[in-house]
Amino acid sequence: GESVGLHLPTLSVQEGDNSIINCAYSNSASDYFIWYKQESGKGPQFIIDIRSNMDKRQGQRVTVLLNKTVKHLSLQIAATQPGDSAVYFCAETLMNTGNQFYFGTGTSLTVIP
């Protein structure tokens, strides 16, 4: 696969603060990226996606930033809530030429009430 799983980095934030979660992807040719949220014992859930022709995309309380120069993605969560506590993964793919989606090392987010 494109990326190697490593033990999770962790991030703790106070409720109401903003969170920033980072991800380094591995394939400079990847042109589509997705952020997933995974709660304990569940499958990953889609949060937001971005194509490589964009550098920013906003959703409800979430923003994804893409820096292709350094192969870096970030997920910003505004006004973090206890329900946001989960593991967050980014995934990369070549949208038009491949079907494989590869996941980067996740980040475990804990929101402190």
Next chain:
Amino acid sequence: DAMVIQNPRYQVTQFGKPVTLSCSQTLNHNVMYWYQQKSSQAPKLLFHYYDKDFNNEADTPDNFQSRRPNTSFCFLDIRSPGLGDAAMYLCATRGRGVAGANVLTFGAGSRLTVL
């Protein structure tokens, strides 16, 4: 309503005893995936089907096999589970989102324990 359903949710097997995990989807998606996720790690792609075409990842051990008898169902067969195969196994399907992008929809996973 669950759209990607995995069974069983929990599977306990003995070392070397074959196991089959199943995945069904109601989305009519043509691509189905199997991922292995070990504790505190990212999901690792094992293989995927594009329609009936099987695509194996280069580093997927031969111990892992898959079958897709029809669009709705896909199976993961572990021929001789070892202790290192204990993991969550995630099934996913691929479809198109509102913006025409490709989104993976995951099942809840099957957690395999090997004794």
